[in-house]
Amino acid sequence: MDRPAWRRVWNRRPGDPPKRVFWTLLALTAAGTLWLRSIPLGDFFAQLVALWVWFGLAVAWLALLVSGLVRREGRARLRTARTRVRWLVAPVLVVVLIAALYFQVSLRARFALSEAALRKIAVATAEGRAVELGQAGLYRVTEAEAVPDGVLLTLDGADGFLTTGGGFGYFPNGVPPMANRDVRFTHVWGAWYSWWEAF
Known part of the structure; x- marks a missing residue:
């Protein structure tokens, strides 16, 4: 049986x-x-x-x-x-x-599939044009902030321990000093960096 x-x-x-x-x-x-x-x-x-x-x-x-x-x-x-x-x-x-x-295989793969949509938001923000936030490829963008020489995109879910936010940064000319802000960057590829900001 x-x-x-x-x-x-x-x-x-x-x-x-x-x-x-x-x-x-x-x-x-x-x-x-x-x-x-x-x-x-x-x-x-x-x-x-x-x-x-x-x-x-x-x-x-x-x-x-x-x-x-x-x-x-x-x-x-x-x-x-x-x-x-x-x-x-x-x-x-x-x-x-x-x-x-x-x-960072999973991050790079997911980013590669989302780069075009993220770039569209970043370029529009850098040029001062109105932009619709939300789903961008496989990420959800909650904020797009123009900073000197680039743009910081804040992502839903990028909330590490003791941080105020994180996401991807778009800096075609390299990352400039961030005055009065404790922002850390890691190069992803090309003009793109991942970032997070400590409290």
């Missing part, structure tokens, strides 16, 4: 790699993390929640591995090449994710 689906999901042998529930949570958390980091700074509290989820996944992975190592049956299963490879998939994926975050 076949076992119920929930028994097949949860019934584990010592040394078995993580199963469907773990991989589903891992995939959702990785996708959510990349999305959060596709905005300059990103939502601080949402990223804090994601960090705790990652911690829980790491603890679960380690606990499952240790439970296999402490039992003879589990150690025998862990000696097989196929099982070792399956155990290594999660750490390898995490390393790839960390590299993607370090090189």
